[in-house]
Amino acid sequence: MTTLLKVNNLVKKFGGLTAVSDVSMQINSDELIALIGPNGAGKTTLFNMLTGVISPSSGTITFDQEGKKISLNHKKAYQIAELGLARTFQNIRLFKDMTVLDNVLVAMTNQYKEGFLQAVLRFPKFYQTEDVIVKKARNLLAIFDLDKDMHKRACNLPYGLQRRLEIVRGLAMSPKILFLDEPAAGMNPEETAALAKLIRKIQKQFHITVVLIEHDMSLVMNLVERIYVLDQGTLLAEGTPKEIKQNKTVIKAYLGEEG
Amino acid sequence: MIILKANLKYNVCWFIVMAAAFYLVNILVMVGIIDSFIENMLVTIWINVILATGLNLIIGFAGQFSLGHAGFMAIGAYAAAIITQQVDTVGGFYLSLVVGVIIAIIAAVIVGIPTLRLKGDYLAIATMGAAEIIRIIINNLKITNGPAGMFNIPQFATWPFVYITMCVTTIVVVNFINSRGGRIIMSVRDDEIAAESMGINTTRWKLAAFVLGAATAAIAGGLHASYLQTIAPNDFGIMESISILIIVVLGGVGSITGSVVAAVVLGVLDTILQDFGTLRMVIYAVALILIMVFKPSGLLGTWEFSIRRLFASLKRRKV
Ligand SMILES: Nc1ncnc2c1ncn2[C@@H]1O[C@H](COP(=O)(O)OP(=O)(O)OP(=O)(O)O)[C@@H](O)[C@H]1O
Ligand SMILES: [Mg+2]
Numbered sequence: 001m002t003t004l005l006k007v008n009n010l011v012k013k014f015g016g017l018t019a020v021s022d023v024s025m026q027i028n029s030d031e032l033i034a035l036i037g038p039n040g041a042g043k044t045t046l047f048n049m050l051t052g053v054i055s056p057s058s059g060t061i062t063f064d065q066e067g068k069k070i071s072l073n074h075k076k077a078y079q080i081a082e083l084g085l086a087r088t089f090q091n092i093r094l095f096k097d098m099t100v101l102d103n104v105l106v107a108m109t110n111q112y113k114e115g116f117l118q119a120v121l122r123f124p125k126f127y128q129t130e131d132v133i134v135k136k137a138r139n140l141l142a143i144f145d146l147d148k149d150m151h152k153r154a155c156n157l158p159y160g161l162q163r164r165l166e167i168v169r170g171l172a173m174s175p176k177i178l179f180l181d182e183p184a185a186g187m188n189p190e191e192t193a194a195l196a197k198l199i200r201k202i203q204k205q206f207h208i209t210v211v212l213i214e215h216d217m218s219l220v221m222n223l224v225e226r227i228y229v230l231d232q233g234t235l236l237a238e239g240t241p242k243e244i245k246q247n248k249t250v251i252k253a254y255l256g257e258e259g
Numbered sequence: 260m261i262i263l264k265a266n267l268k269y270n271v272c273w274f275i276v277m278a279a280a281f282y283l284v285n286i287l288v289m290v291g292i293i294d295s296f297i298e299n300m301l302v303t304i305w306i307n308v309i310l311a312t313g314l315n316l317i318i319g320f321a322g323q324f325s326l327g328h329a330g331f332m333a334i335g336a337y338a339a340a341i342i343t344q345q346v347d348t349v350g351g352f353y354l355s356l357v358v359g360v361i362i363a364i365i366a367a368v369i370v371g372i373p374t375l376r377l378k379g380d381y382l383a384i385a386t387m388g389a390a391e392i393i394r395i396i397i398n399n400l401k402i403t404n405g406p407a408g409m410f411n412i413p414q415f416a417t418w419p420f421v422y423i424t425m426c427v428t429t430i431v432v433v434n435f436i437n438s439r440g441g442r443i444i445m446s447v448r449d450d451e452i453a454a455e456s457m458g459i460n461t462t463r464w465k466l467a468a469f470v471l472g473a474a475t476a477a478i479a480g481g482l483h484a485s486y487l488q489t490i491a492p493n494d495f496g497i498m499e500s501i502s503i504l505i506i507v508v509l510g511g512v513g514s515i516t517g518s519v520v521a522a523v524v525l526g527v528l529d530t531i532l533q534d535f536g537t538l539r540m541v542i543y544a545v546a547l548i549l550i551m552v553f554k555p556s557g558l559l560g561t562w563e564f565s566i567r568r569l570f571a572s573l574k575r576r577k578v
Contacts (some may be wrong), residue, residue: 051456081458097450097513097561098442106446109439112459119438120431122270124263128437172455 010059052077086175096155170229295541301429304526319513321468322448330390335359335480348352352415408491416485511557
């Protein structure tokens with residue numbers, strides 16, 4: 001087990017509001033972690049900083065690429081994505097007018113090459129390349145039972161499937177770390193349970209690290225190996241589900257108020 | 260191998276359609292049904308197809324609003340006029356098209372880099388301004404003969420040449436859209452933040468689409484100058500940019516098929532209504548308003564004609 005991502009004293013201020021304050025954490029290879037906390041705790045803001053959507057006010061984010069330490073602080077979102085950090089969005093961000101298949105193919109952009117002339121003049125190589133990546137995309141969609149909807153427009157999918165497609169898209173990037181921002185939001189208990197199983201399955205199958213934000217405590221407790229608890233921008237606790245369950249501050253600040 | 264064969268079938272079909280249209284026009288010209296008047300209409304339509312598909316690539320597929328398409332057209336037109344008047348050969352004409360495309364690309368990069376980095380419709384204002392600057396420069400240069408324009412430009416762009424060029428540029432644009440690059444620009448159009456998070460350098464790809472559209476406009480300009488043999492700066496003003504935009508909007512933003520259909524419909528309408536003068540403009544305005552009210556997405560929305568789908572549905576009907 002190696003450390004993939006090291007976060008030190010991360011702070012994000014929006015004007016007078018400190019959304020994330022002095023957060024340090026460590027994300028290792030091949031693990032399934034949850035980030036929990038009440039509404040407005042700063043979970044999404046933390047994800048946004050780790051994936052380069054917004055830049056931190058202070059603190060450092062360091063990514064370990066096979067022993068090489070790379071600072072993500074001043075990297076653009078697309079560069080961070082290229083390093084192997086993929087994500088989904090809390091308020092679904094699909095390419096809504098594109099097909100389900102094309103959504104996945106876009107995520108695979110950096111895994112294949114097509115020269116301009118090759119594509120425009122339709123060299124045989126073009127068809128071969130397309131065939132290979134479409135097959136790969138279809139296999140990923142099949143894991144999430146989305147292959148039959150492959151040619152539908154993304155915006156025509158039911159809500160639950162849209163969330164699933166976002167995960168497939170993240171997975172299609174062949175990431176080292178996959179960040180899932182409330183993947184089960186809006187799903188019923190059965191759907192949530194099925195999704196939890198799938199998340200565990202892909203984490204094992206693809207040997208990736210998954211970090212997920214989730215409100216449903218029961219789901220998290222039985223699913224993940226480690227939990228970070230965030231409250232009002234600060235890190236309250238870190239530990240195994242068992243440790244978190246017994247942690248007094250957490251019970252008071254977070255579990256307590258939900259009963 | 261199977262994939263190659265299947266795709267070859269569709270590509271051969273397209274080729275046959277294009278060749279058949281070519282020979283049809285050829286025969287009609289020979290028997291005299293297509294006179295110089297109708298030929299003029301056809302060539303204008305074909306040039307408009309090039310302009311509209313290029314602009315649709317920028318607006319409908321990359322989601323960037325450009326209002327200066329005529330500026331890039333002007334660059335191509337004047338490159339063709341100036342160079343072929345000096346080098347009065349077919350080679351000179353080809354060279355002039357290449358030079359026009361290169362200058363248009365440079366202009367597009369200069370306008371695109373600062374504006375496409377920003378989110379929002381800054382490109383519309385910048386391109387409108389740039390097109391106007393290009394027009395004013397042409398208006399004041401000696402080599403372009405100022406506001407009077409240029410005459411007696413050698414005619415190398417015959418109707419077959421314009422037709423073939425239109426086919427080639429349309430194939431290039433359509434194939435680009437249906438490839439990695441096309442998927443990337445559409446993803447940027449649909450959600451820039453998500454595209455960026457998928458590892459896409461969004462600025463670079465917006466610029467790529469913009470530059471490709473500008474390059475096709477320069478080719479169209481070159482054809483325009485060489486076919487009509489006279490050009491003037493005022494041919495490439497904001498009204499021309501808007502006419503191209505109207506074709507795109509009417510046909511459907513995001514439908515290349517729509518752009519082709521709208522270019523044909525408007526081109527024919529334009530010829531029929533030529534004697535009506537101002538009434539013509541009223542009819543256009545009314546048509547545009549009707550479309551805006553009843554079908555804001557344009558005649559065809561984002562629908563595309565596809566031989567593959569046609570075959571598939573024919574097969575289904577048979578079974
Ligand atoms: N772009 C922004 N500008 C200003 N304030 C922001 C911005 N983004 C987030 N905030 C604020 O930062 C705080 C943390 O927000 P964040 O979205 O990170 O919370 P969260 O833990 O993801 O909550 P939720 O569970 O509701 O998704 C909130 O008070 C929010 O209003
Ligand atoms: Mg959130």
